[in-house]
Amino acid sequence: MNKVPMTEGGFQNLKEELRWRQQEERPRIIEAISEARAHGDLSENAEYHAAKEAQSLNEGRVGELEDLIARAEVIDVSKLSGDKVKFGATVVIVDEDTDEEKTYQIVGDQEADVKGGRISVSSPIARALIGKGVGDTIEVNAPGGARGYEILKVKWA
Structure with a gap:
């Protein structure tokens, strides 16, 4: 199970x-x-x-x-820390094309709510973020083509 x-x-x-x-x-x-x-x-x-x-x-x-x-x-997200992205982290990223900043918390599949800033741990963007740190760049294959993001901050609630 x-x-x-x-x-x-x-x-x-x-x-x-x-x-x-x-x-x-x-x-x-x-x-x-x-x-x-x-x-x-x-x-x-x-x-x-x-x-x-x-x-x-x-x-x-x-x-x-x-x-x-x-x-x-x-x-318990309050007991987590570190400089690498993992489950529970709140991540501030910037789109390399549009310079638009987005903030997401990585949560479980059942509690994901993109409009509320919570993305599923199994989503493509979260999978790309996991294990990365501030300053790292990621590439995500989105429906409109590949998008590049840079990680600006990793926070813990």
């Missing part, structure tokens, strides 16, 4: 989503199913079929969350 790396914040978010799905969403769906059943003929009851589909999706996500939580390897 392979471990899934994640930050403490990402782990807490998964646990909260699991709690919400089990304690709030599941009872709401069960109520919707029983209400739709009361309407009679189930073969042509769109509300019933929609509620059953919602139940299936919810239970599937519950199973997925339970698996992720069981395999989680929570990494």
